[in-house]
Amino acid sequence: MRCHFREDVHTGLGILEDYGVPFDLLIRPDHLKHVPLIATKFPRLKMVIDHIAKPLKYPRDPTKTDFECWMAGMANAAKHSNVYVKLSGIISETQNWSAEVYQPYIDHLLKVFGSKR
Numbered sequence: 472m473r474c475h476f477r478e479d480v481h482t483g484l485g486i487l488e489d490y491g492v493p494f495d496l497l498i499r500p501d502h503l504k505h506v507p508l509i510a511t512k513f514p515r516l517k518m519v520i521d522h523i524a525k526p527l528k529y530p531r532d533p534t535k536t537d538f539e540c541w542m543a544g545m546a547n548a549a550k551h552s553n554v555y556v557k558l559s560g561i562i563s564e565t566q567n568w569s570a571e572v573y574q575p576y577i578d579h580l581l582k583v584f585g586s587k588r
Contacts (some may be wrong), residue, residue: 484509488513488516495518495519496518496524497521498524499524499528499529500526503524503541503547504547507550510551513553516553519554519557520545520556521559522524522560523576527561528539528565541576542546542579545579545580555588556584565578
């Protein structure tokens with residue numbers, strides 16, 4: 472899979488990388504596949520996946536398959552040491568949330584990213 476960005480976006484990401492400015496990724500689960508491509512192209516750019524990519528707000532279908540795809544996307548992103556994940560804001564993305572709903576997501580993130588990223 473190739474990453475297709477406009478050249479001005481590449482330039483902007485390069486500037487952020489040069490100045491040490493983190494890049495927040497406000498993305499959905501279907502965008503996770505692009506994170507490793509950007510992380511590879513800009514290895515010194517700290518990138519932060521906001522709100523765990525909102526997996527409960529933007530599911531393709533409410534099936535186990537969506538959770539598995541999200542898990543795989545996060546695991547692939549976590550292979551890059553310049554990628555982090557932000558847990559904040561996740562409860563504001565869904566109604567009728569509970570700790571039990573988010574526990575599998577948080578467990579997976581701690582497993583693949585650890586507690587430091």
